[in-house]
Amino acid sequence: xxxxxxxxxxxxxxxxxxxxxxxxxxxxxxxxxxxxxxxxxxxxxxxxxxxxxxxxxxxxxxxxxxxxxxxxxxxxxxxxxxxxxxxxxxxxxxxxxxxxxxxxxxxxxxxxxxxxxxxxxxxxxxxxxxxxxxxxxxxxxxxxxxxxxxxxxxxxxxxxxxxxxxxxxxxxxxxxxxxxxxxxxxxxxxxxxxxxxxxxxxxxxxxxxxxxxxxxxxxxxxxxxxxxxxxxxxxxxxxxxxxxxxxxxxxxxxxxxxxxxxxxxxxxxxxxxxxxxxxxxxxxxxxxxxxxxxxxxxxxxxxxxxxxxxxxxxxxxxxxxxxxxxxxxxxxxxxxxxxxxxxxxxxxxxxxxxxxxxxxxxxxxxxxxxxxxxxxxxxxxxxxxxxxxxxxxxxxxxxxxxxxxxxxxxxxxxxxxxxxxxxxxxxxxxxxxxxxxxxxxxxxxxxxxxxxxxxxxxxxxxxxxxxxxxxxxxxxxxxxxxxxxxxxxxxxxxxxxxxxxxxxxxxxxxxxxxxxxxxxxxxxxxxxxxxxxxxxxxxxxxxxxxxxxxxxxxxxxxxxxxxxxxxxxxxxxxxxxxxxxxxxxxxxxxxxxxxxxxxxxxxxxxxxxxxxxxxxxxxxxxxxxxxxxxxxxxxxxxxxxxxxxxxxxxxxxxxxxxxxxxxxxxxxxxxxxxx
Numbered sequence: 001x002x003x004x005x006x007x008x009x010x011x012x013x014x015x016x017x018x019x020x021x022x023x024x025x026x027x028x029x030x031x032x033x034x035x036x037x038x039x040x041x042x043x044x045x046x047x048x049x050x051x052x053x054x055x056x057x058x059x060x061x062x063x064x065x066x067x068x069x070x071x072x073x074x075x076x077x078x079x080x081x082x083x084x085x086x087x088x089x090x091x092x093x094x095x096x097x098x099x100x101x102x103x104x105x106x107x108x109x110x111x112x113x114x115x116x117x118x119x120x121x122x123x124x125x126x127x128x129x130x131x132x133x134x135x136x137x138x139x140x141x142x143x144x145x146x147x148x149x150x151x152x153x154x155x156x157x158x159x160x161x162x163x164x165x166x167x168x169x170x171x172x173x174x175x176x177x178x179x180x181x182x183x184x185x186x187x188x189x190x191x192x193x194x195x196x197x198x199x200x201x202x203x204x205x206x207x208x209x210x211x212x213x214x215x216x217x218x219x220x221x222x223x224x225x226x227x228x229x230x231x232x233x234x235x236x237x238x239x240x241x242x243x244x245x246x247x248x249x250x251x252x253x254x255x256x257x258x259x260x261x262x263x264x265x266x267x268x269x270x271x272x273x274x275x276x277x278x279x280x281x282x283x284x285x286x287x288x289x290x291x292x293x294x295x296x297x298x299x300x301x302x303x304x305x306x307x308x309x310x311x312x313x314x315x316x317x318x319x320x321x322x323x324x325x326x327x328x329x330x331x332x333x334x335x336x337x338x339x340x341x342x343x344x345x346x347x348x349x350x351x352x353x354x355x356x357x358x359x360x361x362x363x364x365x366x367x368x369x370x371x372x373x374x375x376x377x378x379x380x381x382x383x384x385x386x387x388x389x390x391x392x393x394x395x396x397x398x399x400x401x402x403x404x405x406x407x408x409x410x411x412x413x414x415x416x417x418x419x420x421x422x423x424x425x426x427x428x429x430x431x432x433x434x435x436x437x438x439x440x441x442x443x444x445x446x447x448x449x450x451x452x453x454x455x456x457x458x459x460x461x462x463x464x465x466x467x468x469x470x471x472x473x474x475x476x477x478x479x480x481x482x483x484x485x486x487x488x489x490x491x492x493x494x495x496x497x498x499x500x501x502x503x504x505x506x507x508x509x510x511x512x513x514x515x516x517x518x519x520x521x522x523x524x525x526x527x528x529x530x531x532x533x534x535x536x537x538x539x540x541x542x543x544x545x546x547x548x549x550x551x552x553x554x555x556x557x558x559x560x561x562x563x564x565x566x567x568x569x570x571x572x573x574x575x576x577x578x579x580x581x582x583x584x585x586x587x588x589x590x591x592x593x594x595x596x597x598x599x600x601x602x603x604x605x606x607x608x609x610x611x612x613x614x615x616x617x618x619x620x621x622x623x624x625x626x627x628x629x630x631x632x633x634x635x636x637x638x639x640x641x642x643x644x645x646x647x648x649x650x651x652x653x654x655x656x657x658x659x660x661x662x663x664x665x666x667x668x669x670x671x672x673x674x675x
Contacts, residue, residue, distance in 0.1 A: 033483070033527060035433040036122070036433065037121045038527075039119050040061070040118045040120075049627060049668050051113065051182065051184050052073070053111070054074040055074060057118070059611075062542055062568050063122065063525055063568075064078055065568060068660050068662060070259055070260050071186050071197070071259070071663075073255065073270065074107070077565060078134070079521075079525075080523070080547050080561070081521075083102065084441055085134050085135075086137060087132040087135070088107060089136070089138050090141065092276070092294055093296035093298060094296070094328060094349065095109050096300070096324045096351060097300055097302065098302035099270075100322065100446045103302065104267070104270045108253075110251065113167070113180065118137065120135065120136070121135065121138070122472075123435065123491075124419055124439030125472075128332070128379055130347055130400075131375075131440075132441075133468050134439070142169075142180070142233075142235075143178070143237070144171060144176035144237055145171075146170070146171055146176055148168075148170030150167050150675055152165070152673045153165045157668030158189075158667050159189045160185075160187040161185070162185055164182065167179070171237075179233075180232065181230075181233075182229075182231050183229070185227065186226050186227060187226060188223075188259065190664050192635030192662075196223075197226060198221070199222075202216055214311035215309055215310070215648050216309065217261075218309065225257065226258070226259050227255060227258040228256045229253070229254070229255045231251070231254070232252045234249065235248070235249040243282045243283050243284075244281045246278070247277070248276070249274075250273070250274070250276075251273070252272070252273055253270070255267070255271070256270075258270060260304075263645070263646055264306060265306050265309075265318075266304060266308055268303050268307060269302070269303055270301075271301045271302075272299065273297075276294070276295075276296045277294065280292050286336075287335055289334045290334045291331075291332070291334075292331070293330070293332075295329045299323070299324065299326075300323065301323055302324070303320070303322070304322070305318060305320070317361070319358045320357055322353075323353075326350065328349030329347075329348050329349075330346065330347045331345060340382055341381075343382075345379045346377070350374050350375075351375075352372050353444070354366070354369070355367035366406070368446060369406030369449055371402065371445035371448075371449060373400065373444070374403075375400045376398070376399050377399075378397050379397075380394070380395050380396075382394075388425045388426065389424055391420070391421070393419070393421075395417070396418065398440070400442050402445070404449055408448070408449060411442075415440040417439045419437025420437070430475065431478070433474055435471070438468065438469050438470075439470075440466060441466055443514070445459075448461050448463060456507075456509040456511050458512075458514075460515065463495075468494075469491070469492040470489060470490065471490050472489045473487075474488055481531040482529055484528035485526070486524070486525070488523075488524050489521075491521045492520055494518055496517055497514055498514070498561075499513055499515075500514070502553065515554065517550065518550040519549045520547065520548050523546060525543045525544075526542050527540070528540055535576055539572050540571040541570050543567070546564060547561030548561055549561055553598070556599075558598040562595070562596035562601055562640075564594065564595075566591060567589065567590040568587075569587070570587055572585040580616045581613075581616075582614050583611075584611075585611040588606070589607055595640060599642060599643050600641050600642055600643035600647070601642050602640065602659070604637055604638075609630050610630075610631045611627070611629045614626050623674075625672070626668075628667050628668075629665070634664075635664065636661065636662055641657035643657065
């Protein structure tokens, strides 16, 4: 594996001299990068295979790694951070999953066929959104057009995967509408060893001398589908005058019977609704170039159970019925003063999270007592250019209260955050940049108050909020036909929320398992693009990060920070003509050597996976896409086994926590009709 990575990195270095090649005309590419953001364009047009946004981001951004939980609805790690440590918004609206076990992360509630672009901003350089600790993933959905147009996609692939989607939009000058609907289902995928999801569970149980036998799938469910998913998005844009726009959108996601093999429960249902209302008015005079007002309301209903497992016959049918809701409003005003763009804003939100257990239909306790997290924030941004120097300054003050219906007292938090980011535009397309910032995020209801089925309090009610003090620096060299960017970062995390598996009761149940600790994450990223001619171009990137706790957690010795992926490399060679498009893609990662063994993580082998895709435009608005992922049918895993999640754990054996392998060779075809 090390040889593969060495060859991959060597190829990247060998390509560097080619960046000096003669300038040519370049078409707009899918991925664009500024000094501090990555913008991925045309998601709906490129990601035809599956609705899974997490999988798409992992393929295109080297600093993003996948957290595999199932055939769909997977999670992401951004530069060593996940969960509430990164902020995920959809058209500026927030949505939080309801499941405490991350079965339904925010990325699972918006489908790739509805996404126009994604902007990823790494670090604490965002003050417009509450709780951006270490990164922002800002999803922009498709906009309705004035011209009547649309498309229909029919997709089929290995493991009996089927997907159909349709979009239509149109209107006139002052009124536009878009409607989109999709449906998708799949059998259980097989890994590179030919094992289905249920067979991976059976093998794990067998290797661990029968431990966890109750988590095997019942005979009648061993061949059931991995998931079924339906979604709808509707948008209306109205312009009462030339300088005003009113936008309303509604997104519905309905998922059923999603299998999560490496956990004791599966999701019986995962339903979400996102309402978003936005109003913009421009050019109102010297005090406002643009005024934006937004209100959003998002909710998730996520019951999970052991319905399909042997344990339902052993200990009874157990459910954890979880619900999450957030509503928020934001007012933002942009104006110009002394050649400086100045933004002021007010941001408010209320997040509710609750859940309860049942056993054979009888109430058996709350998993999360009804909890409200209320925030009000004031923020300001200044952007100014001085000759070759661009300055971006942000400041935000937050006041947050967390109140639960349980016995614990109300928690209050406040934070003053901000950043300064400077870019020097030197000669010959060279940019140098440096940023420094401080951000914070409060603990969530699970980390504070979550209870296990036996009534044990897993959460820790006196957690402090996490603060991130970070420095980023780097350079970007732009050519007519290429660019290369190098970035270094160092993050000092104060009161970082971690999971301590050593905090257990006499019954071996986790108690007050979340803990604050000071820690550091640092790393390096390199990315680039090179157009060899009008048809062929290469994009590549690599990301490495390392995380360490300043001191080991109570009763532990390992100082490695959990969920810090190893070196990852993305490379893609593209060849596009007027009628066809082809892509040869390599995604590779090193071995996991630095991991939190005290909290369930384990050594994982590195991997190198090759994917192929070919597209051709046919006549009369038709085009066809053929693809093959994991061409060599490699058996590998990308997600480690941090016990912050409730995963299948043995009472002995070499492999204490179940690793879930990735899909094996996957072949797919997509037929699209555009009008």
